[in-house]
Amino acid sequence: MARSRPRGEQDTHPCRHPRGGGSRRARPLRRDPRCSARDGDRGRGRRRTRRPRGLRGRRARRAGFEFLPRAGPLDAVADAGLGRLRGRRRPRCAARPTPRSVRAPLFRPRLRLQRADGRLGVVQLLPAHLGRADGPARPRLLVRRRACDRQRRDSARRRTRVAPTARALREAPPDRGRLDVRLVALAAAAAVAASPTAGGIRFLQAHQLESGGFAEAGSPAYPQLTAWAVLGLRAAGASPSGATAGYLVQHESEFTSAAGLALVVLAENALGQNSDRPLRRLRALQRPNGSVGPLVNGTAWSVLALRAVGAPVHRRTIRWLLARQTRAGGWGWTTGAADSNDTATVVEALRAARVTGRPIQRALRFLLRFRNRDGGFELTLGRGSDAQSTAWAVQAFLAAGKPPPRGALGYLERLHRPDGSFRYSTRYTTTPVWVTAQVLPALARKAFPLSS
Template structure:
């Protein structure tokens, strides 16, 4: 067998294994679409720089895809990018080698992401792009070496020496491309990954009409039915017949789920068992505080979430990371100025533009208002007022706001965030009403909210909408469409048996993040979330939402309370006692009557 044939068989085997592995994972249609788009962009990027030999962005793009999305997407983007780009640049026997080499760049990016927990900064990522380009070029040198008559180490060194100028050019170019866009692309892809990861859980089998119930099952079913009737009657008497479309039991299950998901370093990952991340740790602290649980009292291995936040301070890169961490520190009840690496408020101010915005983005500017208010800045502070003034000018014709500026598509999440920020900044006028009306119009018939109009309802967008409505002094329990559920009642349908809140009816990705954010809405508390005072966790129910609305109506807008816990009143306590009594009576009636009805 010749060297050329043997080498081609090896390369073909590598490509076959990579694609077979990718197909066996059965990626979702949305993830496959993202991979296809990134492969197309990588190919176009390579073709666009055809006039500059060895100056190509494909290495940096492939490495970042692997770094952010994982090994199989990274491998596929690298291999397909080379294959497709060669339709313009020219196909040849080198194409499979290029596909394998840049596919391995994607694999290397995935390994780098796992080892670094995706916390690398701009320069380390750029250096990784340069190293990957050099490694891929050496693979191509091996290809050239296989074509020669001599296959000795000296012959390989001769081939590598002749290509050194091209290799250095590609290495330097890849470093510069990585320096230019690697962190930003990694963040965008990471957001896509967490949004589109879906975990399918088989539904429990439903009993068929002809199935017989066992005696224990019949007693429990009849007992539950009796309990339900008695509880409903007791609730009607205790609450004066008031309809509670979004009322729920205390949020102890959700809080217990978050506490159980804590890692040994005190931080939180997207799900139980996943590595801690500043993103998830920050939201977990905010959610716990909203539910009335002091985040500092939730510990694992002697560490609290505050330890994790301080340990992850070095990974903070942009304004969004700083803003979220400031809100988490505030929720923990500690100074927002104390963080390794410098005062986060001072670092955040470096992102303030001359027009009053932060990064010229509505999302970052709204969170900057939350962070500044958490740091003690008053609503009359010039920086806060300037940010609010810029935000008002970004409102779209439909009353909503987008992630960027005016003219971009409006979405529920950013509209609700800006609405809260405007109220936090003491803003008044038609902008508040128009944004609130946009949220009301965006509700789906199932009671929930999509991120974009017409999309599937999800827990996080629904939580944002609830907070925005409360900020605008709207009772979320009264917001329904065609007599359907309220957004609070929709959230209740996503509560899982383990206490987590599912992202949607078809997806359960990042349950820690989703549950934490849902807690802020169920507690009826707009951002920023105030710390728990006295380390006493108040009993908080979904009734806190209308209570918060009533409390806000009783004060001037500029002195709005900032998320104080709502203690359970006499009626809820009485209702709980009646609830326990009704369950006992229902169980007794079920045990007595079930034998008669079998």
């Protein structure tokens, strides 16, 4: 039981109201700035601090609120991805901010720098925290470039290439104290210009030959590789040169299998060309049981090609594909063991034929078995993540109306090389043109078939 205070005796502590004690303990009121932290917190547990309205706990720290007691202009700093936001909150017993003080969220986009031809360049601008600055501050954007790639700071500053900001950025009027909307436009433009997708487009276009075909470095043009390059460029919103369509038409006879004929139909349709001849040859391969050729792979690609040109798909073909689904929920290129690539292809084909329900859900759960801790997917269990299997898995989820698996797109972006290509995996860099062509649709969040 609390000891009662004698009547008439007053508590002279500055944080307590002078009142008669009686049998009730004096209630503490607002803390006075004259109180020290030790006097104010004695016997009262952990001191609570005041956070901005609407932001509590982790949200306040993530938003980057910072109390700036000094006067002068507020620098909204782009920290180049180094360091974390630190939220400093004003204690309850501290003095209220003066009219010259400012409390505002910081504008900190994160930059990715990579070396290319002996120079450091901005290859990606990750999302930033956008907010407003309250008070008589004049926000401005500063890009603070730090030493990267084990170079001295002054050397990195000379070698770093950023978008010109002299004319694009202007200081906000003193009476408003807000970040200029042009900052957002600049950030969006820099992100698009320096994205891995843009680098992949430039890499593919650089490997197109005069004949219109595409080839790996030091090799002649190859028709199937050309068809994949066309699909990758069109999915990313780019186009090859005008000679590519003629090259595909000239080499249509080299496509003999169901999967090959479906591939050239998809490529020519993406270019807006007439693909009647390979389409007739593809339909001639259809069997009475509904399959197109003997393989699951060829049948799935045939469904994608037919849906790309707006042709109907026979119900027997869909039933044949559904009957080949394993108990685990996947498909293989034959009727044997299932893998991630063919499972993703069949999911895209079934979704193109407007198939929904349990088969799609089982297939997506089966695909998640091949996801690794690095965010990538592997072809078969124990093989290790690779770019193409990850891209196929991303497209399958997109075709099913689901978001890409967590970490999959990040894994693909980490495989991006300074020359614009994508590695096959963290260990191998084989066939960069082929890998880049199959990664671009996933980064562009496009599933097959592509619209012309």
